[in-house]
Amino acid sequence: xxxxxxxxxxxxxxxxxxxxxxxxxxxxxxHVQAFPFFGVERRGAPVSSFTRINDTPxxxxxxxxxxxxxxxxxxxxxxxxxxxxxxxxxxxIIINTDKKPSDFNLSFKVATIDATSIxxxxxxxSKMAPIVNTSILGAFAKVSGIVSLESIILxxxxxxxxxxxxNIKAAEMAYQKTVM
Amino acid sequence: xxxNQKYSSVEDLPEASVASVSTVYIKTGSWRxxxxxxxxxxxxxxxxxxxxxxxxxxxxxxxxYPKINYDYxxxxxxxxxxxxxxxxKMKREGK
Amino acid sequence: xxxxxxTGNLAAAxxxxxSRAEVIAAYxxxxxxIIVEKLAKFISDGELNAEYLRVESEHSAMAACIATSQTGxxxxxxxxxxxxxxxxxxxxxxxxxxxxxxxxxxxxxxxPPWNIWADHTDMMSQRDTGWIQFYAESNQEVxxxxxxxxxxxxxxxxxxxxxxxxxxxxxSHTSEIVDIPDQDIADKFLPPYKAFYPLDVEHPxxxxxxxxxxxxxxxxxxxxxxxxxxxxxxxxxxxxxxxKEFGRNYTGSLDLYQVEDAEIILVAVGxxxxxxxxxxxxLRSKGLKxxxxxxxxxxxxxxxxxxxALKNASFVGVLDRSFSFGNEGQIFSELKASLxxxxxxxxxxxxxxxxxxxxxxxxxxxxxxxxCQKCLKNKKIDQEIEWTNIKV
Numbered sequence: 001x002x003x004x005x006x007x008x009x010x011x012x013x014x015x016x017x018x019x020x021x022x023x024x025x026x027x028x029x030x031h032v033q034a035f036p037f038f039g040v041e042r043r044g045a046p047v048s049s050f051t052r053i054n055d056t057p058x059x060x061x062x063x064x065x066x067x068x069x070x071x072x073x074x075x076x077x078x079x080x081x082x083x084x085x086x087x088x089x090x091x092x093i094i095i096n097t098d099k100k101p102s103d104f105n106l107s108f109k110v111a112t113i114d115a116t117s118i119x120x121x122x123x124x125x126s127k128m129a130p131i132v133n134t135s136i137l138g139a140f141a142k143v144s145g146i147v148s149l150e151s152i153i154l155x156x157x158x159x160x161x162x163x164x165x166x167n168i169k170a171a172e173m174a175y176q177k178t179v180m
Numbered sequence: 181x182x183x184n185q186k187y188s189s190v191e192d193l194p195e196a197s198v199a200s201v202s203t204v205y206i207k208t209g210s211w212r213x214x215x216x217x218x219x220x221x222x223x224x225x226x227x228x229x230x231x232x233x234x235x236x237x238x239x240x241x242x243x244x245y246p247k248i249n250y251d252y253x254x255x256x257x258x259x260x261x262x263x264x265x266x267x268x269k270m271k272r273e274g275k
Numbered sequence: 276x277x278x279x280x281x282t283g284n285l286a287a288a289x290x291x292x293x294s295r296a297e298v299i300a301a302y303x304x305x306x307x308x309i310i311v312e313k314l315a316k317f318i319s320d321g322e323l324n325a326e327y328l329r330v331e332s333e334h335s336a337m338a339a340c341i342a343t344s345q346t347g348x349x350x351x352x353x354x355x356x357x358x359x360x361x362x363x364x365x366x367x368x369x370x371x372x373x374x375x376x377x378x379x380x381x382x383x384x385x386x387p388p389w390n391i392w393a394d395h396t397d398m399m400s401q402r403d404t405g406w407i408q409f410y411a412e413s414n415q416e417v418x419x420x421x422x423x424x425x426x427x428x429x430x431x432x433x434x435x436x437x438x439x440x441x442x443x444x445x446x447s448h449t450s451e452i453v454d455i456p457d458q459d460i461a462d463k464f465l466p467p468y469k470a471f472y473p474l475d476v477e478h479p480x481x482x483x484x485x486x487x488x489x490x491x492x493x494x495x496x497x498x499x500x501x502x503x504x505x506x507x508x509x510x511x512x513x514x515x516x517x518x519k520e521f522g523r524n525y526t527g528s529l530d531l532y533q534v535e536d537a538e539i540i541l542v543a544v545g546x547x548x549x550x551x552x553x554x555x556x557x558l559r560s561k562g563l564k565x566x567x568x569x570x571x572x573x574x575x576x577x578x579x580x581x582x583x584a585l586k587n588a589s590f591v592g593v594l595d596r597s598f599s600f601g602n603e604g605q606i607f608s609e610l611k612a613s614l615x616x617x618x619x620x621x622x623x624x625x626x627x628x629x630x631x632x633x634x635x636x637x638x639x640x641x642x643x644x645x646x647c648q649k650c651l652k653n654k655k656i657d658q659e660i661e662w663t664n665i666k667v
Contacts, residue, residue, distance in 0.1 A: 019450045023280045026452055032280065035449035038392055038632060060553040061445050061546040062636040190494040195434045195502070196373035197495050198472040198480045 001054040002146055003064045007083050008073035011043040011125075013133030017073070018049035020159055021137055024151035025053045033058045043129075046081055053146060071140060072096060073115070073132050084108055094139050094178075096132050101180060111180035113139040118173045122166040134167040138174030149175045208235065212255035214270040220245055222267035229259035229268060277455045283446030286414040286453050287353060287379040287439070288313035290421025292323050293461045294377070296351035297468075300328035300339035305391050306447045307355040307381040314351070333358040337365035337376075344374035345482060347470035349425065352376065355443065356383035356397045363401065369436045370405025370499060372483055375428035375468070376436040377421055382410070382545065382596075383443040384631040392632020393442040395544060395597040398573070399605045405499050407437035407506055408574040410545045412530070414453045417441045419523060420571075422456070422465060426513050429468050432505045443632065445546040456521050464520050503575045510572070528577030530569040531584055533559060537566030539647045540588040542581075544570045544606060547594055547628065547635045554640035565644060570606065578613035585614070590651040591623040592643055594635075598627055603660050622650060627662045639664060 004021065008014030015036045022034035030053050037048040050064040066086040075097040077083060084093060084106060092109045098117065101110040115135035125131035134156055141149045149171065156167050187193050218229075223245055230238040230246050235254055241247040248259075260268040281289070287310045291299065299318070301311040317323035328343075330336045333354050344350040354362065359380050369376055380398055384390040398408055407428065411417045417439060424437040441447055472480060486492040507528050514525040532552050534540055543551050548569035558565045568584050570577065585591060595604025602608060607625035614623070626643050629635045643663060650656045 019280065022450055026278075026280055031452065033449060033451050034280075035444065038444040038448070040391065058451070059549040059556075060637065061442075061449075061549040063634050065636065187491065190491075190497060193491055193494050193498065194472060195498055196472055196482065197371070197484070197486060197491070198482050199484060203481065 001052060001058070002069070003067045004051040004053070004069040004071060004140075005064050005067040006049045006051075006071045006073065007077050007081055008047055008049075008133075009043075009077070010045045010047050011129055011131075012073045013131045014047050014073055015049045016159075016161065017071070017133035017137055018051045020133070020152070020155045021051045021140065021147065022053070023158070024137070024147045024155040025051075027151045027154055028147060030054065031057050037063065046077055067091060069094065069140070069144060071136055073136055075099070078104075092143060092180075094136065094143055096136055109180065111139065111143045111178055113174050113178045115139065115170075115174055118170050118177070121173070122163075122170045124163060124166055124170060134161075135170040135174040138171035139178040141171075142175045142178045143180055207251050208254050209251045212250075212253060213273055214255045214257060215250065215273055216248055216253065216255065216257065216259050216268045216270055218246060218248065219267045219269065222265045224265050224267070226264060228262050228264060232258050232262045234258060276457055278452055279455060280450045281414060281453045282309065282448055282450050283411075283414045283417050283441045284309035284381070284448070285313055286418040287421065287441065288317065289453070289455055290379070290418040291351040291377075292317050293418070293456055293458060294351070294422050294425045294465055295349065295462070295467070296323070296325055296377075297348040298326045298328065298340070298343040298350045299352060300330055300336045300343065300350070301352045301354065302330055302333045302336045302358060304333075304355045304358040306383060306443045307353050307358070307379070309447070310353040310379055310381075333361040334365055337362040337369060340376045340378075341365060341369050341372055341374050342474075344369075344376050345372060345470065345472075345474045347468065347473035347475075349429075349468040350374070350376045351378070351421075353379040353381070355381035356385055356391075359397045359401060360385065363404070366401055366404035366406060366436075368483070371495070373434040373499075374436055375425070375434055377424045377428060378436070378438045379417070379421065380438045380440050381443050381447045382440045390631040391443065393445050393546070393596070394630050394632065395440065395595075398438060398440050399597040399599070401438070402574060402605065405435065406574060407435055407503075407572070408440065409437065409572055410440040410570065411446060412546055412548050412569060414441075414446055414449070414451050415523070416525070417446060418453060418455070419517065419521070419525065422461060423510070423513050423517055423525070425468070426465050427506065427510055430509055431471060433502050433509060434471065435499065435502055435506075440545065442546040454523070460520050464517065506575050507572070507577060507580070525571070528570070528572040528575075528580050529584055530571055532567045532569070534566035534568060534584055535587070536564055537588060538564040539566075539590045539592065539644065539651060540585060541565070541567045541592045541594060541640070541643065541647075542570065542606060542610060543567060543594040544573065544596060547596060550635055550637060551594070551640050554637045554644065557637065558641075558644060563644075573606070576609050576613070578609075578616070581610060581613055582617050582619070585621065586619065588621050590647050591621050592647045593623065593625050594628050594643070595625055596629045598630070607660075622654070622656055624650060624656045624658075625660045627660065628664065633664060
């Protein structure tokens, strides 16, 4: 079973991203589960959400404590949240930042993507609060190989988010630009 | 269900406490101690009594006066109290 | 048949839609709100031919449901926690009037302190209202159980309301794969509701008028008792038919997992059972004889079925996600009472877990199992009631 934990701020789309990732994996015949950390989220407050992907039905219903992947939608969270908590030894952390992986002093494999710029280029969200979830999913597809970019695109198409074409473009751009 | 059905056992009883026994079958007139009587000399046919009767026990007679249905009138006296012309007097039953 | 990723809340709304609910009277409350929002949208989009009644409270919601159900309309509502508590008076009325209302209840703790997370206090507190009570483990089960509930509740022999519990967030806000049944097959499986004593101006009835002590009040209550006795056999029959039509197998009042040769059996309700099953898989891989019984039904309480399922167990660990203050966990109490009728005397212990949404992990379950193992070895329980994961 693959477990993914998303860290974001309320409004960035972490919960939608975890759902959309589950949807993409479901389209590849996987069993999936996605859920928010059960908080009372507000815009800007740190939030987390989870996705589980498995070949067989998923029975477990607890939160994710030892993820295989951590996805950070906002690099400022690294200073205030223990984002790598429980991350498996060979786990990967994907960070939305304009920095390089080597700029982070972490004992895990780090992948970086400037999802904020991509979101702004594609006019997703506002300048102060760009919505980076679809970009980050493009990065996840590239880094993990667990789901294909095609499935992510399909999940975006079938979702009820607005600006689908722009979101697809953002996912594709992020897929190209992710560095590890 | 028949009207005014009597049940003999739990088996006959409907599941829900419904009754086709409408309150029409329950003659509440026997509860009355004071009976209202309308003085047609004083009645101005305003029908305030009809409007105020909580038991829908006031109808209309062939001359267009309010008519009390003693099968159901419980003798509450509201009609008498509300009558603007004091045309309804409450009299003790059995006298 | 369409498979989709959806939350438990959406699954509940779809359950009502596929059942062709004709009236929805509900009041929003976290974490149930999405259920009624979705139903309102179904109706406004013309996808569900139903009346949505806006009411000013849960008490009014249930009052409206009772009235519409009595006119012969298939009625649905949803609530949670404080909302269910506010309905309490009307819940008695709904069962007493024999209205087959189906309600989704998102299981959430009660205040104070405010807590919007999962536990079963809300529904356990409604134990004696005469409602059939289901607790679901998955979103699929939420959807399917709502359909089955209508078939069960509208049966002449039953004529009682049912509530389907789904754990706050663990189901209500968790997305997973749900298979939406074909409407055509569902329509065949669940024909339109026909009330046995409909309110109808052409054939007037009075409902719920006075019954004096010497009249029929006791008998009306006796009839609810007799109908409750028929629920489990009827449910088994309905779920067999459901399996034939939709290809999903539900097992009536209990869901048994690895119990046949289990020495230690854990009894659980709702989503925690999933985590317990997962842990059982792990423990079984170590050669340990452990199983889990999930109660799908709490009212009527499946005593006979439990006694049968526990016949080989030496130790029973009950996981209660609620507590009856001044006594013990509700499932523990009732299970002990059931076993009293038998010659069986397995060791039995109550673990209070997940109160106010405290996360129950495989580590929690392993710890519980180890404690059961230790007690079994000593042939003696260390304490009858243990509040698990309390910070000491």
